[in-house]
Each structure stands twice: as C-alpha cells, then as structure tokens.
Amino acid sequence: MATISRLAACTVLLAGLAAAVPACSKAGDDSTKALAASKTEVAKAIKAAKQHVGEGFATEVELEMDADKPVYQVEFVCGGKLKGVTVDAVEGAILGAKEFEPSEKEKAIIAALEAVPEEARLGLAKAVKEAVDQAKGASPVEVDLRLEAERLFYDVRLLLNGESRSVQIDLKKP
Numbered sequence: 001m002a003t004i005s006r007l008a009a010c011t012v013l014l015a016g017l018a019a020a021v022p023a024c025s026k027a028g029d030d031s032t033k034a035l036a037a038s039k040t041e042v043a044k045a046i047k048a049a050k051q052h053v054g055e056g057f058a059t060e061v062e063l064e065m066d067a068d069k070p071v072y073q074v075e076f077v078c079g080g081k082l083k084g085v086t087v088d089a090v091e092g093a094i095l096g097a098k099e100f101e102p103s104e105k106e107k108a109i110i111a112a113l114e115a116v117p118e119e120a121r122l123g124l125a126k127a128v129k130e131a132v133d134q135a136k137g138a139s140p141v142e143v144d145l146r147l148e149a150e151r152l153f154y155d156v157r158l159l160l161n162g163e164s165r166s167v168q169i170d171l172k173k174p
Helices: 002-037 042-053 104-114 124-134
Strands: 057-066 069-078 081-088 094-100 139-148 151-160 163-170
Touching: 002 057, 002 069, 002 139, 002 151, 042 057, 042 069, 042 081, 042 094, 042 124, 057 104, 057 124, 104 139, 104 151, 124 139, 124 151, 124 163
Parallel strands: none
Antiparallel strands: 057 069, 057 139, 069 081, 081 094, 139 151, 151 163
C-alpha cells in the first residue's frame, strides 16, 4: 500500500514538473524568436522612445513578441510618473505610448534615482553596452532598474545560443 502511495505521489510530482517545463521554455522561445526577428538595435529603440517622450530617464527595456511581431517596451521616469513606449523592433517606429502611476516598489526606485545627480547616472543604453561587452556575443532582451540594499543597478538579461544570462551594471558612474 505504501509503495502505491509513493508511486502515486511521484506520478503527480512528475506531471507537475512536465507541465512547468513548457512554460519555462516558452518564455525563452519568445525571447529567442523576438531576437531573431528584430532588426532594430536596442540603443536605437531607446533613442526613438526618448525622442517620442521628450523627457525622462529610461529605466527599463524589454524585447518581446506582441501578436507575432517583435517590439521593444521602453519605460521612462518622468516627473514622478512612468511612461511606457512601444517601439517596433523591425522598423524602429513608435507604435504607442502610455503613462501610468508607479507601484510602491517603483516609487522607491524613483526616489533613489532622483537622489543620484543626473551627471552621475549611467544611462540605460550605456549599461546595455557594458553588459554586452562583458558577455561577449550575447544579445540583450530585457533590462530592469533595480534597488536592493540601497544599491541601484541595471539587471541586464542577455541571450547567447538560447541560454539566458544576467549581468548587473551599477547605475552610478565609476
């Protein structure tokens, strides 16, 4: 009887793991697919989004698939609010923009960011370049500005041969 219970428990566990694996590989597949279809470099997407917003500091960028089309989602801090800009990753054109209220976590990041003088901040595009230089041959697919233990840094997720890698780059210039 105990053997049957263990067998049943193992079967349930394996079924759960099998269900989780496609979800994990799908996220990687979407990033890989978006990267393969993209023709616009991340720096150009950030620049186009910045020109559209006209102000603010870029804090996040993500390359993703949206209705079978690769797009960059670029986020800016503008006067205590957040502005998101969608950029076509093939043509480099602006597809849309929206403004939204930051969450409590985002408010903490904004406050920490505003405490750093502008001339002492490393911009998002330069942080991406540094991460790519460190991870030779890798391509950036997502960058988030994070605050941990009073340290502001960019968490840059890169792909190389289908493998995901993360590099942290400090916001403050050395």
